[in-house]
Amino acid sequence: MSQTCDVTTAMTDWLRSGLAEVQNRLVMELLSDLPAVNDLVAHAERYRGKMLRPMLVLISGLAARQEAGGGELDLRPAEATHHVLAAVVEVVHLATLVHDDVLDEAEVRRGGATLNHLRGNEAAVILGDYLISHAYHLCSSLDRPVVSRQIARTTNTVCEGELLQLSNRNNWGLDEPTYFEIIRRKTASLCGTSCLLGAELGGASAETARALHDYGQCLGLAFQIVDDLLDLVGQERVVGKSLGRDLEKGKLTLPVIHLLGSEQAGRSRQQVIGRLQRIGRLMAEHEEFPQEAGHPLATELAELRNRLVQSGSLGYAQEVAQRLVEQAKRCLSRVPGPVRGFMAETAQGVLTRSF
């Protein structure tokens, strides 16, 4: 029992020092000879949260190393390639956050003002480009074209997911398969690739690499569903970013799709659509997500939330996320003991938003 505790502590320490090294690589890569550039980059670095994607790279690398070592847990520092790759996926992620905030016209991210809000969309568009460019630049330093190609293939997929989402704005007939196609591409693909490449660079067998890819993908899907739930029913101060943007931008997420599908009668379905349209319009007119009772927008939102609870749509989305986490855990059967436990906990943490 105490030994398990020791192992978990040792793994947590290993991960913490690994992430610190990733952070160093990231900062060094983004450094410019132009002070104006460094100033903007410093702002984007504040967006960084708990570094879920770098963690997936490092921990998948650890799983691969354990497999290669015949099941022995080896907590020597990760190879430089893993730190570099982890920095690459984090910079890709930062770039998508910066551009997403432009698309969503978001004003708050990680509890602070977004770059587009403070410095204008122009700075945010170019900064996102700067970040993505440096991600590829850093990646090409690995001298492994296969890795560069996989990263670029993943960013292709992420962009397709965003474009698919955009082309389905205000599509009240959006179905679940299309919703899952969107979130698989825009969110889950980078999580899957983080695990896949972390495992492959660690020398994992093809089967293990594939299983870890699937783990990352399921975890990423669950992550996005929880993110969408928070946008709908979270509190801005707690979540730390602008909420209600999905409703404002006519993006249908899982609970809303479920609600629309569960309204059998055409008239009641039409009422929900009317409410969604009114909320979208009101959201566009308001800077903040009003919480006070009596406000027309607050009333509409309260009504929508009531319907989402009554129809079981919120519960349904939560269940789907939970099922995806279980599915992620089942992908870990090839991973030996302590690392498996750690990865299972990571997946579980997505539901309570520890990440």
Place this chain on the structure above:
Amino acid sequence: MSQTCDVTTAMTDWLRSGLAEVQNRLVMELLSDLPAVNDLVAHAERYRGKMLRPMLVLISGLAARQEAGGGELDLRPAEATHHVLAAVVEVVHLATLVHDDVLDEAEVRRGGATLNHLRGNEAAVILGDYLISHAYHLCSSLDRPVVSRQIARTTNTVCEGELLQLSNRNNWGLDEPTYFEIIRRKTASLCGTSCLLGAELGGASAETARALHDYGQCLGLAFQIVDDLLDLVGQERVVGKSLGRDLEKGKLTLPVIHLLGSEQAGRSRQQVIGRLQRIGRLMAEHEEFPQEAGHPLATELAELRNRLVQSGSLGYAQEVAQRLVEQAKRCLSRVPGPVRGFMAETAQGVLTRSF
């Protein structure tokens, strides 16, 4: 004489069929399984002009091949690597055009409505990301990490140029060295890299590759100065894109910097700044660049143009562009006969905007 003619025709044909192959590679790379994505990409492809950058890749490759072949002109089709690289630099360029139009709020490009104007900034931001992602994806297929790294280094530089430009908006004290630093990074770097990599992949000596890089860089600087002149004194119908955006966005270009520098007396300099500020405000209020006399904006613009002519500032900028073209030509001393002539003409064409 007639032989020279034949050689020029043969080279033109060689280039035309090479660019057609580049075009094929580009279209194949950008193809998605999602119709919504292909629809947007088709719009961006209409932005394509005379493919200056792919031309630089191919022609530098030809120069290298001629050098490697002991001076013999060899008009067999270019290697696949050159076609791929040429497609990469064109897709990078397309991505910058799409994002530039967002930054400039431009409504017209190549005689047609811009994507941001037709589909909104959101589609344009993501489409630019999609293009840049595919550029790296295609580049990594070359299996040459050195090339990927050089391309990514160049896009880093392009973004820095854009950020430096942004941080100098409405900076009435902008000096020439900073202006040149901006255009070297945002425009000339990609032209220089196109020549450098085209030469290197063609087996050029290090000296020739370096000389061709410098040729491309000088040509790129001249290109941007001419572009800036057209924004100031061109006609929208002739140039085919929204004009006056530099003035609207407070971007100082070479003629204006020269004018501000030539106004010795503080008061007359202040008058020019006041006029630039009024023009910027008026431009922001108008969708189009008004050409009719009597309009307050037209009057301000006519006054500014008069001052630019009287002070010799337009002539100065034209001369600088001309000198850069001469400098570009001097970089060609190591390139044998027919190819040198062709490359010299290409540089000259930048001044009359044949490209």
